[in-house]
Amino acid sequence: MSNAKQILAMLRSRAEGDEDAFFSIALQVAAAEARQGRRETAQEMRAEIDKARARGSRGASVAIPFAHPRGSLEGLLEMREPRFKLKDVVLNERLLGRFTDILRQQRKRDWLREHGKVPNRRILFVGPPGSGKTMSAEALAGELNLPLFIIRLEGLITRYMGETAAKLRLIFDETAKRRGVYVFDEFDAVGGQRTATNDVAEMRRVLNSFLQFMEEGNSTDSVIICSTNHPSLLDRALLRRYDQVLEFDTPTSTQIKQLISTNIVPMKIVRPVWRNIIHAAEGLSQSEIVRAADDAVKTAILDERKQLTTENIIDRLQERHAMRTAFLDTEGA
Numbered sequence: 001m002s003n004a005k006q007i008l009a010m011l012r013s014r015a016e017g018d019e020d021a022f023f024s025i026a027l028q029v030a031a032a033e034a035r036q037g038r039r040e041t042a043q044e045m046r047a048e049i050d051k052a053r054a055r056g057s058r059g060a061s062v063a064i065p066f067a068h069p070r071g072s073l074e075g076l077l078e079m080r081e082p083r084f085k086l087k088d089v090v091l092n093e094r095l096l097g098r099f100t101d102i103l104r105q106q107r108k109r110d111w112l113r114e115h116g117k118v119p120n121r122r123i124l125f126v127g128p129p130g131s132g133k134t135m136s137a138e139a140l141a142g143e144l145n146l147p148l149f150i151i152r153l154e155g156l157i158t159r160y161m162g163e164t165a166a167k168l169r170l171i172f173d174e175t176a177k178r179r180g181v182y183v184f185d186e187f188d189a190v191g192g193q194r195t196a197t198n199d200v201a202e203m204r205r206v207l208n209s210f211l212q213f214m215e216e217g218n219s220t221d222s223v224i225i226c227s228t229n230h231p232s233l234l235d236r237a238l239l240r241r242y243d244q245v246l247e248f249d250t251p252t253s254t255q256i257k258q259l260i261s262t263n264i265v266p267m268k269i270v271r272p273v274w275r276n277i278i279h280a281a282e283g284l285s286q287s288e289i290v291r292a293a294d295d296a297v298k299t300a301i302l303d304e305r306k307q308l309t310t311e312n313i314i315d316r317l318q319e320r321h322a323m324r325t326a327f328l329d330t331e332g333a
């Protein structure tokens with residue numbers, strides 16, 4: 001048997017997370033066994049060490065990409081495990097086509113690079129609130145099996161006034177190190193000329209840094225998505241930096257029907273009058289329609305009903321309209 005000192009050293013290296021030391025002591029023990037003529041035990045030990053090492057390195061390559069940001073990045077990036085695939089997002093044909101194209105370039109990025117081409121990876125999402133921008137980013141990450149990182153620029157800028165550019169540098173460095181889908185949400189905070197309440201010089205500095213960082217290539221082909229509700233606020237110099245600009249829109253009649261049908265599963269609407277439902281949903285965002293459908297389902301569950309009526313849905317849609325009006329009233333006040 002090996003001596004107590006070796007066991008102690010192994011325990012210590014384990015506690016410190018020093019894998020190399022752990023395995024090198026284990027190998028020393030195996031060698032000692034062999035020297036004492038216990039060849040079989042030595043062999044067995046070496047085989048186990050090899051196995052553990054192989055498992056360790058495989059494990060690491062899976063664990064690292066999904067590890068939550070730590071150290072200086074903490075609080076800058078919010079990591080989310082993607083819950084959606086592209087089929088979950090209700091999109092028009094045009095957007096679906098663009099997404100399919102982006103996915104194809106990303107999936108075949110090695111092939112493109114072999115031909116001296118870089119896959120599209122800088123994308124701007126423009127569209128009204130609740131139209132599925134964040135959800136689509138999540139779906140892209142889900143399709144590519146990559147972690148999703150959300151950066152709230154508004155928060156970043158106000159919290160780190162004066163060091164925003166340095167914080168952005170950290171984030172862009174991370175995009176080059178760790179492949180993922182990075183979403184700069186509320187992007188108009190930096191891309192816009194909304195400088196009345198902010199320090200103008202600082203915003204200029206941040207914007208210039210951003211432009212510069214966007215130009216840098218990154219060998220990991222991380223996808224960078226900027227999302228905004230206000231395209232008119234964006235600087236023209238910035239628009240040129242994107243490989244693709246995708247426009248999201250309010251839902252069409254077909255999409256309203258699709259949003260409601262998929263979000264009431266496993267319930268059904270008895271003899272649905274779609275014309276009336278669609279009429280009641282007009283003017284609402286995708287997000288509001290999904291919530292209305294969800295509320296109708298919850299009520300049915302609580303009432304122990306298995307079905308919905310056209311009126312159930314319409315009531316909930318009207319409720320969403322009312323909420324919106326109430327909000328606009330307080331906003332205007």
Ligand SMILES: Nc1ncnc2c1ncn2[C@@H]1O[C@H](COP(=O)(O)OP(=O)(O)OP(=O)(O)O)[C@@H](O)[C@H]1O
Pocket residue numbers: 088089090091127128129130131132133134135136228229259286287288290
């Ligand atoms: N196109 C869509 N298809 C299916 N569900 C949608 C769609 N758009 C929105 N939803 C629903 O609404 C929720 C919120 O949407 P999301 O956060 O993607 O909107 P957004 O465009 O990012 O809004 P904001 O501009 O306010 O950030 C989603 O989680 C989803 O449940």
Ligand SMILES: [Mg+2]
Pocket residue numbers: 133134135185227
């Ligand atoms: Mg969003």
